[in-house]
Amino acid sequence: MRKAPNIFMRRTVFSAAATFLGTVFALPLVWFVFAPFNARAELGLAIPSPFTLSNFATVFQNTFAMQALLNSLIQAAGGVVLVGAAATLAAYALSRSPIPGKGAVTYILLLFSSVVSGSAAMVPIFLIISAAGLIDTHLAVILVFAGGLLPTAMFILRDFIDAIPRSYEESAMVAGASPLQAFFDVALPVIRPGIVVVLVWAFVNIWGSFLIPFILLRSDKLMPASVAIYSFYSEAGTPIVTLLAAYSLIYSLPVVALYLFVNWKFGFRFFGGIKS
């Protein structure tokens, strides 16, 4: 009986601590809830009066800003397709074919990909892309991301494929299917959730990245949104806050939408190393 007030106290303290920490985490982002809808937004926190969509109208009329979003989409989509296709094929081979030393392959690839980080490899990546004559192209960004994300993607997918009973494909092949048919018609539909996870993970990584396109691209018409956003500064060097706020919100939407999608579909928890 004596314990009841104690438990009550503990609950209160825990709830207060959770509320406090949640608020602290939310604070730097609260500004973003209001500024995009405020035609006179500044760096200060202010409730817009009136709420307006005029900032968005300005962004939509800005061809450079819209082109940058399209560029982000091209680079992310290109990278995602490449990572998804190459990782699925490779993971399937690592799981199902009798290639010698395939365990070591996965191990070594993961090791390399965690050692060769963006900050360590920016010089050689720039040099390789230069040597290939690909500086200032979408393809450069797509290829570099595909290479960098592939080892982790293969690792995640291999886990998914290993968990599928081989008997699925075996019975298809007994029934006369070729190995390719067994892969495309039997295995692929079963692995699909794993592929979706990898695609979302790769998309979010490329869509939000700054350093690689910042180094590899020069011309304005190829800049993705992450780099282009820095041109929303006046000639005096002060940010055009209204434009930046609305643009940041639009640019964040796909990431938020994908998060909600994954959360709804799978529950947002752990899929190996979901962050590069």
Added chain:
Amino acid sequence: MKKFSLLSTRAGALFLAPATALVGVFVIIPFFWVIIVSFTNRTLLGRTAVDPDFVGLQNYFALFNPATFFTRGQFGFSLILTIQFVLLSALIGQALLGLLLAWLSQSVTPTLKSFLQTAVIAAWILPEVVIGFAWFAFLDYDNGTLNMIMRGLGLPPGDWLLQQPFWVIVFFNTWRGAAFSMMLFNSAFQSIPPSYFQAADVAGATSWQKLRDIALPLIRGHVVTDLILITMWTFNVFTPFLLTHGGPSYRTEILSIYTYRIAFKDFEFGKGAAVGVVIMLINLAFALVYLRLAHKKPVEAE
């Protein structure tokens, strides 16, 4: 019974080819190329851009020159700054805060839990440039939310990015990355059978005792995984650049930003590559420790 393979070795090799080519060209070749470039005086522009000379260990001597090692804007200063940054923002900040957040999430109402988790995860998933700009507004001297709160509490406002730039990036990185540790510990705590805690409740244990004596010993493996991964990521993170550009006067120039400046602002590719090699060696040490521990797990379970 003969176990036939689903994919012949030839077909398997074919399936592996695209991934092998991409990883080979953009991960493995850079690994070796950066080592080669680090022994040259290659630059971005000028004669040495096309025809660099072999300079031996000169770039490394320049990095580890004792006369300038600790000077601001030099390699040693940046290395020490990075170590402090990792210790404070990853090992203490993200890991401890992540543990606290996961522990709190266990014992509050579902509504409060989802509020807490949403706020923490939002900081983690939003694109880095958006986060950078949000913090720029948050820390603004005249109107920023932080100074608004400081004034409201009767405390003196600060020009944080100028006065305390290092602490800003420490708090920034803690805030940005705590979600990973929180989620890892969330799933770790969920793997513990609830009956353990119920038994402790019956015995009248406090929350702290349950965490220290039951939860922590059981999730030791998760803790090690978490510490190594967040250390590696924080060691290589470039995001503080978006907030401070390494300044003012090099006070937030962690190694990733230092490499960027040497290679792409000063155009000294050879020296930049040498820094890259040092970063890779440190990464390699962490990765080997991690893979060794991750490999050991099934053995321990026996």
